[in-house]
Amino acid sequence: MGSPIHVLYVDADADVADLTATHLEREDDRFTVETAASTTAGLDRLDADVDCVVSAYEFPDTDGLAFLEAVREDYPDLPSVLFPGKGSEAVAADAIDAGVTNYLQRRDGTDQYAVEAAGDPIYTLDADGIFTLVNDAFCEVTGYDEADLVGAHFASILAQSDRLRGEEVVRSLRDPSVDRRTSELTLVCRDGSPVPCEIHLTPLPTRGDGSFCGTVGVVRDISARTERERELERERDRFETLLERVPTPLVYGHVIDDDIRVTRVNAAFEDVFGYDADTLVGEYLDEYIVPAEHGDEADTLNVTVRREGNVEHEVRRETTDGMRDFLFRAIPLHETGEDTVEAIGVYTDITEQKERERAMREQRERLQEREEKLIRLRNYTQDLAYADTPAETATVALNAIDEILGFDLGAVFTQAETQEGVLEVVEVLNQRQMEKMYGGIPVFLRDAPAGTHSELAWEVFESGESVFLNDTAESDLLARKSPFGSLMLYPIGDHGVVLLAATTLEAFTETEEILLDLLAATLESAFDRLDWERELRRQRDALERQNERLEEFASVVSHDLRNPLQVADLRLELAREECDSDHLGDVADALDRSQALVDALLTLAREGEPVGETEPVDLGEVAEICWHTTAAPDATFRVETDRTVLADRSRLRQLFENLYRNAVEHAGDDVTITVGATDEGFYVEDDGPGIPAEERESVFEGGYSTSADGTGFGLRIVEQVATAHGWEVRVTDGTGGGARFEVSGVDVAE
Template structure:
C-alpha cells in the first residue's frame, strides 16, 4: 500500500512465544503493521469487541476453537473484516474448507523468515481491498444520500447510459416516475435533432476524467421541450475504473426566457435611447464615460471608439471642468445635480448644454455610477423665443382684430380667458371666473342665449355662433359675437374653445344700412310705383313706340332696388344654419331659373351646414350668370371639391385682366344685368366664412370655386 496509515493486526495463536516472534517479524517487514497477539479464540473475540482492528491472522489448530470456528465467530460481529488463516497444519481439506468458508487468504507456516515477508504482503493486500471496499460503500452511501436530498434533479446511469435510478426532484421536472424511466436510454430525454451532440459528449465522458456542464433542451413525459442545465460526472476508483455515472440537472426555461426578455428589453432600451434628441450618458465616480447614446457621437463628432472610457470633463470647455466635477460630487452626495456647460465638438465648436445627472445604484442599492441627460440649450432657447414670438403675435392679432380667446373645461366648468378678452370686458380679475360667473358679464336678456349655446355644444358636440350684449363698467354697451368649437376625447366633449369678437362697430354699420334700405325701399319704390301706374294709364290712352322702353327701364330700376336691398343686408343675411344636401338644392335652383336650352350636369354629393335660403340665392345667381353670359346652349356643371364646391360652364369665359373686377358692385358685361349679382355672391360666401374665387374651367368657360366650407 502507498498509504502510511497504520494497519492494526490481531494475531491469534495458542503458542505465546511463536505469537511474539510473528509480531516482531511482521513489524520489521512493514512499519505500518501494528500487531497485537493473543493465545486463544476467546481472547481474540474479547479484543475485537474492545478495539479497532484492520485484519485478523489466526492459527488453525487451537484447543478451544479451531481457526475456522473462530472465523465464524468473527464474521458474526465483523462480517467484512479481513481474515487470514496462518496455520502449521497444511492439509488440502483445511485449505478447501477455509476458502469455502470465505476466508480472505490462507497461508501455511514454513521454516525461515521469508514466510513473514509473504504474510506481511498478504495482510497489506487484504487490508487495501477491505479499505477500498469501505470507501466505495461510503461513497455509494453518500451518493444515495445526495440523490434523496439533492434540491436538483438527479439521475444515475449505467455505463451504456441507460437510466439506473432517479430522485423525486427528477420525477417532478421530467414528469416520469422512476418505474417508467429506469432502463430507458438517454435518447428518450433528448430531442432527436440534438442526439448526435449528446452521444459525442457521453462517449467522451467515458474516456476523460472531468466534469461536463451544459445547457440542453430536454423532453418531458408529455413531449414538452424544456431548457435544462445539466452537470454530468463520472466517479472512478483508484485504478480509474468507473464506479458510477450520475447527472444533476434543473429546469432553467424560465431563466432562459427571462434572459431572452432582458436581452430584448436591453436592445429596445438601446434603440429608445438612440432615438432621443437629448444626449444620454452614464459615468463612473471619476467621470469615466461608460455608456452613451448615438446623439452624443452625432453632436460631438466623436466615434464610439474615441468616446469609450473618455473622461467626460474633456468633452467640455476647460473653464467648465470644475463645474462638471462639482456636479458629479453633488450627484453622488445628494442623489441628483444639474449644471450648464459648453459641450465641445470635434471641430472645437461650443454648444450650450444643460446636464442633469442622478445617482445610479444596482438592485442591492450599491452605487455604480451617474446616469443623466444632456439637453441642447440653444435649441430650447430658440424654441422659447419662437413660442414667445407666437404668443406676442397672437396677442397683437387679437388686439388688432379686437378678438379674445376663451376655453371651458366641461368636467369642472373652469374658464380660461386670454389677456385681450380681459381688456375687452374691462374687468380686472386675477383669473377667469367659473362658468356661472363668466356668463354674468352679458346682459341678462342675452345671457340665457349664450348658456343655451354652450349647453347644446357640449350635448351635441357641435360648434356654435351667437351674439350677445355686454355693458362695461363705464356704462358703454358693446355687442359681442361668441363662437365656440368642442374638443373631443374618446367621443366625449372634454372642453370648449372659442373666440369673442367685438362687433359693436359692425352693428352700427348694420343699423346705418337698415336706414339706407328703408330709404331705398320707401323713397325710391314709391316714385317707381307712381311711374309704373302712370305708364299703365298712358298705354290705355295711346299706343306709342316709346312706352315698352319706359316699362323696361322701370323693371331695371326695380331689379336695381332689389339688389341694393340685398347688398344692404350684409352679414345679417346669414341666420339659421342647417345641414344642406348640395346636389338636391342645386337641382331645385336649376328649376327656379329661366335656363332656356342650357344643360345642367349635377355631380354634387356633399352635405354641409349653411343658411339654405342664402345658399339657394348664391346658386341661382351663379346659374343665371352662366346662362346670361354663356349663351342659351351653355352646359353648367356643379360638383364637389375637397373643402367646398364649384360651379363651372363651357361658355366664353372672362379675360384674366377683368377677373378682379367681377365681384365689384355694378360690374357687368351685359346691358340687361344690374352688376350686383356677383357682389351678392361674394357677400353670401363671406357671411358664411367661405371664400369664392374665379378661374377658367376645363372647357374654357368660367369656374367659380367656393372653399373653406366646413
C-alpha cells in the first residue's frame, strides 16, 4: 500500500460532495477526501497537507475556474481537477488554458458509480420517470430486487394516495429554474407494507443539447419520525381535550412588553371571567380582567414573565362573580421574538383560601387581643378580692372597663337597702357625661314604664340574662329613644347590674362581651364575698353576745343556784338529826338531781368553745381512767384498741365519762361496755336495749332522756366535745344489739 493521498473536494452541493467523497475513498484506500462547501472555505483549508484539489464548476458567487486559478497563484505545483456537472467544450478549453491538471465532466457512468457507492437509498429516473438505477440500500428499504425496479415507473411503488403528487414533483424538475425538490411520499414495499419517506430530488445533468434527461432521488426512511409525529399529534389531541376539560382557567398568549396578547383560552377561563375566545383572541388580556388599581402590578408581572420565565404570584382579578383572588402561574413555552415570549397562564382561584386565611388571621389577632385583656383583667380581679366596700368594689370594676375595654361610660347599680324595687348607683364612670346623657344620675325603678332603661335593667336583674345592643334605635327592647348608640347590661347575681354604654353604633365586639361577662361574674363573687363577710361579722357579733350571756348564765348558775342548794343540803342534814322521815330521802334525791342539772348546764355553757391545741393521747389509757371514775361496780368494761389520737385530753375524758354514764343509766348496772377503734376514729358500745332508729337523731338534743334519773344533757355534751374537735358522732346498732356510738374524723398520731 502506497503513501496516503489527501484530496480537497470543493462543491456547493453538499449531497454531491458527500457522494463524490465516498466514491473516491472507496476507489482507492489511499484516498482521504475532505470537502468544502464554498470556494472561500476551500482557499482557507489549503495547506501543505493537501495533495490534490478537485472543484465543481457551478458556485453561487463564482465558478470553479476562478477558484482553481486562485489556487495556482499560491500553490502553482498543486495538481487540480475541474469536475463540472454541466460542461461544454468551451469550459474544457478554458480549463486547459487556466493550467488545470485535468478536466472531467460528470456523465451517466459517473452517476451510476456514485449511486452504487452511496450508503443512503438512491435511485435515478429517466425523463419519463422510469427507474434506470437503484442502489442496494434502496432495494433493502423497498424489498425489491434491482431487476424488479429498473424499467418500472416510479409511481408504481408509491402509495395510491401519493402517486399524482409524486408524478407532479418529478415533472416539476423539467423546469430549468427548479434545481431541487423535497417531498414526503409513502413507498409501498414488496410485501405491501408502507414506508413513509422523505425524498430529495435533483435533475440529472442535461444532454449536450440542453434537454432534460432525468432525476436522481435520495431517500430517507422517516417511519420513526412519522410515528413520532403521529404520537405527538395524538398527545396534542389528548392535551387539547385535557385543557378544555380542566376546571382551572388557562390562557395562551404572547407576552409583549408589559402585556399579554391572547391566542387562546379554555372553557373554564370563559366561564370564570365571562369573555369567550372570539372576544379575547388577538386582544390584550389585562384590559379585560385587571382592575385599574392593580394595573401597575400586572405590568410588572408581565415584564417579569418575559425576562425571567416561570412566575408564581397572588393576584386579584375581575370575574363574573366580582373581584376574586387567584394564584397566577406563568409558564413560558418559547421565545417568539427579541422581546416576545409565548406563555401559558394558569389562574387558580384561591378566594376561599384567602378568606379563610384572613378569617384565621383576624381570629388570631382577636384571640391575642383577648388574651392580653384577660391577663390585665386578672390583675383587676385580684384587686376585687381585696376591696372592702361595695363602692370600692364597683370602682375597681369600672376602672377595668375603662382601662381594658376602652369605654368611658358605665355604672354599677345595686338594690337599695332602704327602698324596695329600686336599683341605685353605687359608682359611676365618667359621672359628668353620664349625668349629661341621663339628665342626672339615673335610678332604675321596677315599676317604670315599658321600653325604658329602668324596665330593661330590672328585666336583666331578675332574669339573670344579659342584654347586648349594638344599635339601640333598632332594638325592640327600648320603646323610647336611648341617649346611647350601643348599650350592654349584665346581671350581678342577686346584687344588681352593670351598665356599659357608648354613643356610637356597633361599639361592642364578641371580645367585649366575653370580658364583661367574666368581669360581671367576678364582680358578683366580690359582692358575694362582701355579703358573706358582713354576715360573718353579724354572726360573730351575735356569738360574742351569746357567749357573754352564757358566761352570765354560768355565773348565775354557779352562784345564785348552787348557794341555795348548798343551804338546802345543810338544812336536810339538820332535819335528819332531829327526825327520821321517808320524805327526807325524797328531798335528798331532788337535791342531788338539781345539783346534777346545774353541773350539766355549766358543762354545756363552757364546752361550746372549739378545741385549741391538741396532743397525742393514748385512747385506751384515757378510756380506762374514765371508767374508774364511773360508779358501776357490777358492769363489765373492755378496751380493744391501743391507738393514739390527737385530742384535748380533759375534754376527751368528758366525752367518755358521759357515754359511760349514759350506758349505765339506760342499760343497767350489769351492762358490758366496749371501747374500740374504727377506720376513721373510735367507738363506745354497750349490750343494752339499744336506741330505736327513729330516735337516734333526737338523742343529741339538750334535755332528751328516756331515764327518770337522767338530766338529758349527757349526749348533748358528747356531741359538743366531738364538734369542738372537728369530729362527728353518730349512733348505730351495737354488735350485741345494744347502742354503739361511733366518732369519726379523728386524727391519728404518727
